[in-house]
Structures are given as structure tokens and as C-alpha cells.
Amino acid sequence: MRESPLIGPYDSNDVLAWDQRGPRTVHRFLADAASLAESLPDRPTALNLATNRYEFLVGFAAAIMRRQVTLLPQSRAPQTLLRIAGEFAGSYALTDRDDAIEGIDSISIQPRGGHAAWQGDILRIPSDQVVAVAFTSGSTGRPVPNKKTWGALTAVAQATGARLGIKAGERISVVATVPHQHMFGLEASVMLPVVHGLAMHAGRPLFPADIGSALADAAGRWILVTTPLHLRACVAEGLRMPPGGLILSATAPLSRDLAQQAERHFQAEVHEIFGFAEAGSIAERRTIDGDRWRPLESVRIEQDGPSCRVQAWYLSAPVPVPDRITVDSEGGFIVHGREADQVNVAGHRVSLGDLNHTLMQIDGVQDGVFFLPEEGAGLVTRLMAFVVAPGKTSDEIQRILRAHVDPVFMPRPLVCVPSLPRNATGKLPRESVSELARQWLEREGHDA
Amino acid sequence: MEQSGSSLLEQDLAKLIVQTLKLKADPAAIEPEAALFGEGLGLDSIDALELSLAISQTYGYQLKSSDPQIKTIFSSLRALAAAIEKNRTK
Numbered sequence: 119m120r121e122s123p124l125i126g127p128y129d130s131n132d133v134l135a136w137d138q139r140g141p142r143t144v145h146r147f148l149a150d151a152a153s154l155a156e157s158l159p160d161r162p163t164a165l166n167l168a169t170n171r172y173e174f175l176v177g178f179a180a181a182i183m184r185r186q187v188t189l190l191p192q193s194r195a196p197q198t199l200l201r202i203a204g205e206f207a208g209s210y211a212l213t214d215r216d217d218a219i220e221g222i223d224s225i226s227i228q229p230r231g232g233h234a235a236w237q238g239d240i241l242r243i244p245s246d247q248v249v250a251v252a253f254t255s256g257s258t259g260r261p262v263p264n265k266k267t268w269g270a271l272t273a274v275a276q277a278t279g280a281r282l283g284i285k286a287g288e289r290i291s292v293v294a295t296v297p298h299q300h301m302f303g304l305e306a307s308v309m310l311p312v313v314h315g316l317a318m319h320a321g322r323p324l325f326p327a328d329i330g331s332a333l334a335d336a337a338g339r340w341i342l343v344t345t346p347l348h349l350r351a352c353v354a355e356g357l358r359m360p361p362g363g364l365i366l367s368a369t370a371p372l373s374r375d376l377a378q379q380a381e382r383h384f385q386a387e388v389h390e391i392f393g394f395a396e397a398g399s400i401a402e403r404r405t406i407d408g409d410r411w412r413p414l415e416s417v418r419i420e421q422d423g424p425s426c427r428v429q430a431w432y433l434s435a436p437v438p439v440p441d442r443i444t445v446d447s448e449g450g451f452i453v454h455g456r457e458a459d460q461v462n463v464a465g466h467r468v469s470l471g472d473l474n475h476t477l478m479q480i481d482g483v484q485d486g487v488f489f490l491p492e493e494g495a496g497l498v499t500r501l502m503a504f505v506v507a508p509g510k511t512s513d514e515i516q517r518i519l520r521a522h523v524d525p526v527f528m529p530r531p532l533v534c535v536p537s538l539p540r541n542a543t544g545k546l547p548r549e550s551v552s553e554l555a556r557q558w559l560e561r562e563g564h565d566a
Numbered sequence: 567m568e569q570s571g572s573s574l575l576e577q578d579l580a581k582l583i584v585q586t587l588k589l590k591a592d593p594a595a596i597e598p599e600a601a602l603f604g605e606g607l608g609l610d611s612i613d614a615l616e617l618s619l620a621i622s623q624t625y626g627y628q629l630k631s632s633d634p635q636i637k638t639i640f641s642s643l644r645a646l647a648a649a650i651e652k653n654r655t656k
Contacts, residue, residue: 138632324611325618327630351615355622464612496586497616512590516608525610531590562590 120245122272124179127286127315134311135172136291136335137320142172151179152238154227158184163251165189165199165211165222166299172320173214173227174298175308178250181212182268183241188250190299192261192466193524196220202253202261245269245432252301252395255468264396270432274305274398275313277414281402282341282364282389284314289338293319295329295348296465301395302368306343316341324348326355333359340364342386345465346372347497349388353379361385367405368393369465371453377405392453394467397428397437401451410450421445440467461490464498464526473501473527480518483507485538488529489551491559502555503529506537533558572598576647583643586620587613598644614640621646626655 125144128134133141142150154176158164164181166188168174181188189209191202196219203209203222210223218224243249247268253261284290294307311318317337323329329352333340340363349367352359353376365380368391377388392411393399400419401411413419418429419439426443427436442454456462459471470488477486485506493499505515512532520528539550572580580593589607596607603609609617618629627650633639639649 324615324631325629327628328632331630331632347612348615351619354619355628494588496588497619498612500588520608525608526612528608528610530588 120269121242122245122268124182124241124243125315126313132315133317133337135175135318135320137170137172142320147172147176147179148240150176151183154180155183158186158225159210159223161186161208161210163187163189163206163209165191165202165209167191167194167211167217168214168227169322170214170320171294171298171307171318171322175312177212177227178308182243182247182249185247187248190250190252190301190304192253192255192300195520195522195524197522198261198524205260205263206251243268245272250304252304254395255472266398267432270398271305271309272313273416273430273432274414275309277416278306278310278391278399278402279314280415281412282366284316287315290314290341291317291319291336291338292341292343293323293329293332293336294343295323296343296345296369297322300369301398302391302393303343305393305399306366306368306391326352326357330357330359333363336360341366345369346376347464349380350376350497353383356383359384359386364389366391368399370462372405374405381406394440396440397430397433400428409452410446411453412450419443419445419449419451426451461501463490463501466524466526468524468527473523476522477503477505477519480507480515482510483515485540487538487546487551489555491552491555500530501527502558503532504535504538504551504554505532506535510534572643573647575651576643579647579650580643582620582624583617586616596643599642602640602642602646621650625650627653
């Protein structure tokens with residue numbers, strides 16, 4: 119049976135993570151994880167809500183040591199967490215802040231007592247051990263779980279590192295703006311460093327100036343794991359980065375124009391990863407070289423009629439690709455767009471059907487629809503919603519919605535209307551909603 | 567005018583926020599002391615990023631979340647305006 123160690127080629131005094139509070143060595147990490155593992159309750163599943171990347175890793179490793187599965191909620195919305203905890207009976211939450219969720223038992227990842235010398239061997243983990251569950255938005259209004267084995271996570275990290283030319287023993291520091299509970303964040307900002315023996319920044323810089331200071335503190339060559347959104351902000355702000363790094367972007371397509379600007383301005387290579395929660399990262403490209411994606415090692419993409427499927431040794435069954443793509447004779451592919459129901463807001467994929475379903479569940483809402491307008495001038499294009507709810511105000515509905523929906527998907531605006539332009543069959547053609555949106559934006563004096 | 571309680575900079579900043587984030591709100595109706603994020607205007611971290619760019623371009627002040635005051639700075643229109651007043655370079 120295949121197996122691999124919990125962490126890659128580090129020396130015990132190497133820095134595994136750092137932030138403004140200082141460095142955490144490999145030695146300290148192993149002691150922290152082992153001591154947390156001892157104090158975990160005997161439960162099957164843990165919701166890891168840690169905001170600090172190092173604390174997240176300590177919780178993740180401790181759960182693995184206890185053969186527990188880490189649940190990765192896409193959002194911290196209380197209703198989402200309760201629903202996940204409801205579906206995975208016996209779940210508890212691991213947190214690194216005082217933000218207990220009512221109805222879910224919480225355990226603090228820190229502080230742990232003492233940092234005794236680490237004596238044991240490094241745990242080896244079977245490839246088929248399920249270590250995490252990532253959630254995607256389906257059309258039914260409930261999050262769809264996707265099980266991740268240790269083999270899948272380590273294979274993707276290995277293949278990504280090989281593709282980016284990471285050499286064993288090379289001094290590299292990884293800084294990430296993406297959340298580690300997101301599949302790309304877990305793979306690129308946690309698994310990639312751990313498998314290749316790199317240092318990771320424990321924080322999650324938001325503003326360009328924060329990204330700049332994290333990179334300035336990075337030892338050796340740096341890799342910035344980010345999204346087109348943050349990259350656009352860094353370019354717009356004229357941020358300085360130490361030259362010679364590598365930018366790894368995912369979650370939404372990066373324009374070649376922005377990639378060119380970023381490569382020139384930051385003197386860094388800009389690579390993109392293509393993936394989705396169901397299969398993880400499957401392909402890479404250097405954006406300035408063209409639109410074609412090159413599959414990662416051991417990934418094969420098969421055309422299956424109009425749709426495509428991903429195969430890899432670590433996937434228990436072929437996984438359908440949620441985008442419309444065309445595969446070429448050498449196995450590379452071009453992406454044409456999302457399937458109709460799926461939209462991407464600020465790098466987060468969601469099913470419009472799912473959001474509509476959630477909206478319609480609200481008391482007093484008779485009809486409602488979410489809509490993603492064409493891209494505008496801002497950093498991010500937000501969803502809009504049109505709701506028929508006599509006697510309710512848009513603020514009241516927003517307030518209820520907020521408990522059920524990730525903030526990034528909150529409609530801006532939510533407009534109350536007397537009726538929706540449904541056709542004779544009860545369907546709501548996209549063009550009609552689009553027209554409704556155009557009229558509203560015009561009336562309010564915003565640029566469409 | 568109901569705005570007697572807010573400074574000129576606060577009024578300008580309210581307009582910048584509404585314009586940048588395409589809010590439905592009337593700039594004059596944003597309470598200077600009310601919360602901008604979470605329950606108040608319901609802004610999130612992407613808004614913070616977008617807003618930070620607009621502030622940097624308009625006032626030449628680069629926000630940093632490692633600033634120990636960041637929570638206070640973003641707590642209300644008034645606090646944000648005060649931080650801009652102190653740090654602006656244009």
C-alpha cells in the first residue's frame with residue numbers, strides 16, 4: 119500500500135511557518151500537533167475553522183494523527199456550519215479564536231502546554247486515508263461533500279511542485295492570500311510547502327501593503343499563492359516585491375494582460391492553476407504563454423461527449439469537469455466557460471440554483487432570483503437579486519439571508535419587485551433578468 | 567441638511583464608499599458612527615480591499631491590516647475619515 123510522511127524533507131530546526139509573532143520550527147510543529155492530538159475528543163470529524171495557517175496545520179495534522187477527518191467549510195456562515203455539523207454527526211470545531219458557534223462543541227487549537235522535545239518518528243500516512251472533506255455548492259441548497267484522501271493531496275502537491283520547478287532542499291517561502299479551507303488554498307498554501315519542505319507565512323495578507331511586507335520578510339525565493347483579484351490590487355497599487363519570485367494564481371481566470379503587467383512589474387513568473395473542489399488542481403499554465411492548460415503529472419482528461427472527465431490514480435472514480443472545455447490530441451485543454459448554473463464571484467464558485475433555493479426558503483419570499491451582471495470596472499462583480507416579498511423590506515431579507523449565505527455571495531443590491539418576468543412555462547430567461555438589472559442600474563444612476 | 571454632524575471629509579468619503587462599492591445607500595444616510603462591516607453596511611473583506619485601493623488613489627494613504635489600529639480604523643466612517651486625515655499625502 120502507498121503511504122507517505124506527514125511532512126516532507128525538513129530538518130527539525132527549519133522554519134516551517136512564520137508571521138509577526140516569529141518563526142515556528144518543524145520541531146515545534148511536531149510537538150504542537152502531537153500534544154493537540156492527545157487532547158482531541160474521540161470523534162470522527164472536525165470542522166477546522168482556524169484563521170491562522172500554522173494553527174490550521176497543527177489542527178489538521180493532529181486530526182490525521184487521530185485518524186479523524188477534517189471538514190473544510192467554504193464559509194463561516196453559522197447556518198452553513200450547523201448544516202455540515204448536522205450531516206456529519208459527532209463533529210466538533212477546532213478554532214484559534216474566541217468565536218464559538220452555538221450548537222457545535224469547540225476546541226481551541228492554542229494554547230498547548232509546554233513544548234517538550236519531539237522524540238517520536240514522523241507519522242507515515244496511507245494514501246487511501248480520507249483526511250479532509252471539501253464542500254461545493256450544488257443545486258439542492260445543501261453543500262455537497264467531496265472526500266479527499268492523503269494520496270490525492272500529496273500527489274497534487276508533488277505534481278504542482280515538479281511543474282513549478284521546486285527543487286529538493288531549495289529555500290522557498292510561501293505567502294498566500296487565499297483561505298486554507300478553500301481547496302486551492304489547502305493544496306497550494308498548506309500541502310505544497312509541507313510536502314516540499316518549504317516555509318509558509320502563517321497569516322493571510324489582504325491589502326497590497328500587507329502582501330508586500332510578508333514578501334519582504336520571506337527567506338529565500340518566494341511563491342505568492344493568490345487570486346486575480348488580489349493581483350489586480352497589487353498592480354494597481356504599484357506594490358514593490360523582491361524580484362525573482364513566482365506568483366501562483368487560481369480560483370478565477372487571469373487575463374493575459376494582467377499577467378503580463380504583473381510579470382513585468384514584479385519581475386516574477388505568473389503561473390495559473392486550474393482546478394475545482396471535486397478533483398483538486400488538475401492543470402497549470404504560464405499565463406503569458408497562451409490559453410492552453412497543461413495537465414499535471416498523472417492527470418488525464420477525457421472528452422466524454424460534450425463534457426469532460428478527469429482521471430488520476432488517486433481519484434476513486436472519474437470526475438466530471440464543471441466547465442466547458444476542449445481537449446487537444448496531447449491532452450492539454452482550452453476552457454470556454456462555466457456550465458450555465460455555475461457562477462464565480464471573487465474566486466468562489468457557487469450554483470445559482472442553490473442560491474435561488476436558499477432565497478425562496480425565506481419566510482415571506484414568494485419568488486426570487488439571483489443574477490450575475492456582466493463584469494464592470496471594479497475589482498469584483500457582485501451578484502444582484504430580485505425578490506418578490508410583499509410586506510418585507512430588502513433590509514429584512516438581507517438580514518435573514520446573511521445567516522445562510524457566504525458574505526461574498528450576498529446580493530448587491532437585493533431589489534424588491536412586484537413580480538418577476540417569468541415566461542409562460544414559468545421559466546425565467548436570463549435575458550429577462552438581465553433587462554431587469556439593466557433598468558434598475560440605469561434608474562439608480564450606476565454604470566451598468 | 568442632516569449632515570451638520572459630519573465633516574466635509576466624511577461626506578466625501580461616504581460618496582467614495584457608495585460609488586466604489588456600488589451600494590444602494592444614499593451617502594448622506596450613512597451614519598458617521600455606525601459600523602461599516604458586518605451588520606452595519608454589510609461590507610466584507612473584498613470591499614475592504616476595493617475600498618483600500620480607492621482610498622490610496624484618492625488620498626495617497628495605504629492601509630495595512632498589520633496596523634494595530636486597523637479594526638478601529640475600519641469601525642466607522644468617522645474613524646476611517648480620521649485615519650485618512652492623519653495619514654493622507656494628497
